[in-house]
Amino acid sequence: MDFPYLTIASAAAALRQGEFSAIELTRAALQRIEAYNGDLNAYITLDPEGALAAAEVADRRLKSGDATPLTGIPIAMKDIFCTRGLRTTCSSRMLADFVPPYDATVVRKLREAGAVMMGKTNMDEFAMGSSTETSYFGITRNPWDRERIPGGSSGGSAAAMAASLCLGATGTDTGGSIRQPAALTGLTGLKPTYGRVSRYGMIAFASSLDQAGPMTWTAEDAALLLQAMAGHDPLDSTSIDAPVPDYAAHLNGSIKGLRIGVPGEYFGEGLDPALREVLDNAQQLFRKLGAVIFPVSLPHTEYAIPTYYILAPAEASSNLARYDGIKFGYRCDQPRDLSDLYTRTRAEGFGSEVKRRIMLGTYVLSSGYYDAYYRKAQKVRRLIAGDFETAFHQVDLLLTPTTPSTAFRLGEKSDDPVRMYLSDIFTINVNLAGLPGISVPCGVDGQGLPMGMQLIGRPLEEAVMLKAAHAYQQATGWHKRRPRL
Amino acid sequence: MSLPIETVQHVAKLARLRITGEEAEVYAQQLSRILGLMAQLDRLPTDDVAPMSHAVAVALPERPDRVTGVDQREALLACAPESEEGCFRVPKILE
Numbered sequence: 001m002d003f004p005y006l007t008i009a010s011a012a013a014a015l016r017q018g019e020f021s022a023i024e025l026t027r028a029a030l031q032r033i034e035a036y037n038g039d040l041n042a043y044i045t046l047d048p049e050g051a052l053a054a055a056e057v058a059d060r061r062l063k064s065g066d067a068t069p070l071t072g073i074p075i076a077m078k079d080i081f082c083t084r085g086l087r088t089t090c091s092s093r094m095l096a097d098f099v100p101p102y103d104a105t106v107v108r109k110l111r112e113a114g115a116v117m118m119g120k121t122n123m124d125e126f127a128m129g130s131s132t133e134t135s136y137f138g139i140t141r142n143p144w145d146r147e148r149i150p151g152g153s154s155g156g157s158a159a160a161m162a163a164s165l166c167l168g169a170t171g172t173d174t175g176g177s178i179r180q181p182a183a184l185t186g187l188t189g190l191k192p193t194y195g196r197v198s199r200y201g202m203i204a205f206a207s208s209l210d211q212a213g214p215m216t217w218t219a220e221d222a223a224l225l226l227q228a229m230a231g232h233d234p235l236d237s238t239s240i241d242a243p244v245p246d247y248a249a250h251l252n253g254s255i256k257g258l259r260i261g262v263p264g265e266y267f268g269e270g271l272d273p274a275l276r277e278v279l280d281n282a283q284q285l286f287r288k289l290g291a292v293i294f295p296v297s298l299p300h301t302e303y304a305i306p307t308y309y310i311l312a313p314a315e316a317s318s319n320l321a322r323y324d325g326i327k328f329g330y331r332c333d334q335p336r337d338l339s340d341l342y343t344r345t346r347a348e349g350f351g352s353e354v355k356r357r358i359m360l361g362t363y364v365l366s367s368g369y370y371d372a373y374y375r376k377a378q379k380v381r382r383l384i385a386g387d388f389e390t391a392f393h394q395v396d397l398l399l400t401p402t403t404p405s406t407a408f409r410l411g412e413k414s415d416d417p418v419r420m421y422l423s424d425i426f427t428i429n430v431n432l433a434g435l436p437g438i439s440v441p442c443g444v445d446g447q448g449l450p451m452g453m454q455l456i457g458r459p460l461e462e463a464v465m466l467k468a469a470h471a472y473q474q475a476t477g478w479h480k481r482r483p484r485l
Numbered sequence: 486m487s488l489p490i491e492t493v494q495h496v497a498k499l500a501r502l503r504i505t506g507e508e509a510e511v512y513a514q515q516l517s518r519i520l521g522l523m524a525q526l527d528r529l530p531t532d533d534v535a536p537m538s539h540a541v542a543v544a545l546p547e548r549p550d551r552v553t554g555v556d557q558r559e560a561l562l563a564c565a566p567e568s569e570e571g572c573f574r575v576p577k578i579l580e
Contacts, residue, residue, distance in 0.1 A: 193541075
């Protein structure tokens, strides 16, 4: 077994052919974790006993013929999903000792599919960040270059995947937190349509934007993982009640005649020239495969960052009001009175980026500023969503860069919140509009660092995105590169 | 636009965050810069635009009013920093 070069699809086939057992596969993942996790800090909580027990059950299911494509597959779970009996921290001191009494719907579904959960991965605290440098549990390093960030907020999942410490991982994406780390670590990362995957038990950041999705090597694996994660959930009132298509069955369709739009606003001055060249090549390849490329315009693109950094902190400041030191989570020592309990618990339990966003959100929602900021941003959000609606009258998919540059150095942007916020410039529009987006590896820069392109689809048309990404991967080899560790 | 320290302290109070004088100054600077970024939106006329609060137009679903949850009192109290006799324990709020 050559673990780093396995995919979910190839491992599932090998498990069925008896090339190795789920126990052997899980042990191989544990050995790699033992060798590499200490330095990378991809996982912050490991569950070897739970993983081996799940692998044993998986082997029985594989024998009895009652297996799914995920049965026996080692996966990593972002530490934002509640796991019954297993510490769930959101990478915050506030939840450092929190052991949830229930499973998130995503966790339950993946367990039921027979996936083997190796542990919980590091992230920016409460998913607020683009570099995984705000975690209470320390930074995560990029397996392609350990002096660089793996992206964020799902940076632990990205590093666990890129270093082959699992075969599939979950992430969540509020402004790019699946797609950006996927792009910076050479993965395929998919943010589904808002409401496609249940948010129940997924610790809330900005509830109108948060969405969970898969991080894998290939579009085929993303299809398999999304299949198990997606679907209506009565426990999430924003969950969409629409049938889930068979994503894997749609992968191999032809993309002849598929109309792909290229929005000029995403190819402006800030874009790394190497990325521009790689994306030109991708367009040419899609043309060769039979797709038709159109220039389109998304005129409100430049307003996305200010809109997002009003709405997301506003929602976050409300969501994080629950951390008051009373029912669960951290509580300060020796509170003098209730007010002291609240203010000290929150001052000590939250890190600086989380506090900054709570302050920002509280400010834009406060009396006298609500209309000028929050309401204004909600209006601009409609204009941004309208841009996409118009574009999708002309085209089936949009093609853009995922990030403005490849992985930056550790510490390079951590002292400057505004510079850090700008790293989400190509991804946050998709969250504001609630659309599905996927990042696909499409090249490397001069230092061998991975680059990603983003495909954006119509609501609930994940299958179209996956088909295009799969066609691209059948014709290229970028998704087959692995870092030397 | 620069945010006065008093405003920062007021917002911290609303957010129930204890901050030091030094932190207040850092926040005043950083928040001012971020709010400067947001001022871009003022260029955009939006009088006739309806605010958008959610990506998908969903009506809040209803469900029958039935007891569905099992009794989880012990499991939930076990998550609390302090509990006593089946209750969450907090500092005294009335003298």
